Structure formats: structure tokens, C-alpha cells
Amino acid sequence: MSTVHLEIHGQLAEIRLDNPAKLNAFTVAMLQEFAGHLDAVERRADITCLMVTAEGERAFCAGADINAWGDLSPAEFARHWVREGHRIFDRLARLAKPVIGVISGHAFGGGLELAAACDIRVMAPKATLALPEAHVGIVPGWSGTQRLARLLPEPVIKEMALFGRRISAERALQFGFVAEIADDPRQAAIEIAAKVTDLSPRAVEVAKFMIHAGCGEDQGAMIEALGSAAIAASADRNEGVTAFRDKRKPVFSGQ
Missing domain, CATH: 1.10.287 (Helix Hairpins)
Structure with missing residues (x-):
């Protein structure tokens, strides 16, 4: 059963993570599905904007499913899991169309890195951001120390990655990481996306x-x-x- 869906709403495309029981944490299959949907969106000349959303209110994405990488050898972990995720998130960041990340719930680890690969972000009031990788003995691997460093102040990234602290929606807005805080972030993103249709x-x-x-x-x-x-x-x-x-x-x- 698919856990990443592509839906087309006129000129607006939506890629939706749909594994709420696992807090939308990425598996290998989800990464591959996500990549395929990105290719489909890129090829569609009638699509002017993309939203990245997630099912459920608990989590936008809790990162990577530990069961997907926990038993990999060091070489497999570095060569395949980390590099594949990095490649796909880079693909999202470099999409020719504008991308809105809809952070409806907590965005941790790879979920925060996914949000960072979007052009702008809309966030729910109670959602938080975190880089909890050190809790399980790893480090951010899908651009959390690179792309995120261009979007957030260095001390804030260190606060998350070195001290395990969460960042609230209000602080994220102050830093400019999110464009808007909304009770219904998906609807807010739709309204933002609608303005793109008036542009070249x-x-x-x-x-x-x-x-x-x-x-x-x-x-x-x-x-x-x-x-x-x-x-x-x-x-x-x-x-x-x-x-x-x-x-x-x-x-x-x-x-």
C-alpha cells in the first residue's frame, strides 16, 4: 500500500506523506515513492506550485524509520541510506517550481530536513522542530548541518543538534524559517499557492x-x-x- 501520495488540484500539486502510525517516518519505499512523484511534478508544465504535506496532526515527519536503517552496515548506511535521502531532498530543493512545506505537526530529524528543502514553510501553532539524531547515536545526514545552516542561525542549529532542544513555531517564525503560523496550515498554503497562478x-x-x-x-x-x-x-x-x-x-x- 502506498504511503506517499501525489494529488493534483488544478495547477497545484500535493505530495502527501501517509504513514501517521509511524509519525510519517521515511522508509526506503517512501523515499522511492517521493522521488517518483517529484519527477512527475517536474514534467507537468500545467503545475505551477507544489505543496508537501503529511497525514495526521501529531507529526509532519519524524525523520527516518529506525527499522529501515538500524541494521545497515556502516558502508551501506553511508553509501545508500544517507546518500539516497540526500539526493532526493536535493531534488526537492532544486525543483523548478516553487514548493511550500506544510508543517502540520512535529518535524524532527529528516522531517526538519525535508521542510528545509522546501522554498517556504507554513507551520501549525503547536508543532515543533528538532534534530534528535544524537539520541540514537547518529548525526543529521540529509542536509541538517548544511542546508539548514543557511536557513537558521548557527546557535539555533547547535541548540537542537548538540543539546537536544525543540524549537517552537513562534521562534521559527522569528527566525524567518516559516512564513506563517496557521491553525490550518494546509489551507494557508493553498491560499499562498493560489497567488502563484497569477505570476509568470x-x-x-x-x-x-x-x-x-x-x-x-x-x-x-x-x-x-x-x-x-x-x-x-x-x-x-x-x-x-x-x-x-x-x-x-x-x-x-x-x-
């Missing part, structure tokens, strides 16, 4: 790439994506492709 999808995409290039989110790829988009619209690009197909030397105009 291409302008939004390019603006996201430019911001990511400036803040260091896969800077090299973002710069090359922007450059490639610009050159793809040139007359020289069209001439180069046509000449290749005609098996002749191209005559470039510089246009």
Missing part, C-alpha cells in the same frame, strides 16, 4: 534559480541552467542544430 511560471522558475545561485544551493548547476536557457533562445542555437541535421557548416550570426 517562467519568471518564477528563473527567479528561483537566480536566488539559489546567489545563496549557494547547487550554485554550479543553477548558473549552467540559467546560461543554457539563455543560449537556447538564440538564433545561433537554432542555426547550430539545423546545420548539424543538414550536415553542413553552421553560419553563426551572433544573435
Whole structure:
């Protein structure tokens, strides 16, 4: 049975974690499903925004299911579990469409890292954030010490990772980590997403790439994506492709 669902509401896509009995903690199958849904959303030109949500009010996501990685060898843990999760969360962060994280319940460990990979976040009043990995003898592995360090002050990350403290929704709002606190965070996210439909999808995409290039989110790829988009619209690009197909030397105009 699927535990990660993709739902389309007009121009808004929603990827929903659905394993509330396990506090929506990620398993291998959930990671794979999540990745597949991201690919589907990326390919849909009619989708202008994505929400990442979770079933239940107790937890947005409690991180990684310990039963999924607890028996892995050190090599398997590093090569597969950590790197696979990191790859998928990076994929979310670099999605060409804007992404809203709906933190309806506690976001711990990998759940906080998932929220951090979204562009903006809406949070329920009683939800909290935490990096509890040290309680089970590990460290954050899905960008909790890297991407999160660009979004929260260093002492706050240390407060969570080194001292095991939770951060409230109010503090998260003060730090700018969340855009809004709402009793119904999903509805608030829908209202925010509705505003995206009035904007140019291409302008939004390019603006996201430019911001990511400036803040260091896969800077090299973002710069090359922007450059490639610009050159793809040139007359020289069209001439180069046509000449290749005609098996002749191209005559470039510089246009």
C-alpha cells in the first residue's frame, strides 16, 4: 500500500506523506515513492506550485524509520541510506517550481530536513522542530548541518543538534524559517499557492534559480541552467542544430 501520495488540484500539486502510525517516518519505499512523484511534478508544465504535506496532526515527519536503517552496515548506511535521502531532498530543493512545506505537526530529524528543502514553510501553532539524531547515536545526514545552516542561525542549529532542544513555531517564525503560523496550515498554503497562478511560471522558475545561485544551493548547476536557457533562445542555437541535421557548416550570426 502506498504511503506517499501525489494529488493534483488544478495547477497545484500535493505530495502527501501517509504513514501517521509511524509519525510519517521515511522508509526506503517512501523515499522511492517521493522521488517518483517529484519527477512527475517536474514534467507537468500545467503545475505551477507544489505543496508537501503529511497525514495526521501529531507529526509532519519524524525523520527516518529506525527499522529501515538500524541494521545497515556502516558502508551501506553511508553509501545508500544517507546518500539516497540526500539526493532526493536535493531534488526537492532544486525543483523548478516553487514548493511550500506544510508543517502540520512535529518535524524532527529528516522531517526538519525535508521542510528545509522546501522554498517556504507554513507551520501549525503547536508543532515543533528538532534534530534528535544524537539520541540514537547518529548525526543529521540529509542536509541538517548544511542546508539548514543557511536557513537558521548557527546557535539555533547547535541548540537542537548538540543539546537536544525543540524549537517552537513562534521562534521559527522569528527566525524567518516559516512564513506563517496557521491553525490550518494546509489551507494557508493553498491560499499562498493560489497567488502563484497569477505570476509568470517562467519568471518564477528563473527567479528561483537566480536566488539559489546567489545563496549557494547547487550554485554550479543553477548558473549552467540559467546560461543554457539563455543560449537556447538564440538564433545561433537554432542555426547550430539545423546545420548539424543538414550536415553542413553552421553560419553563426551572433544573435
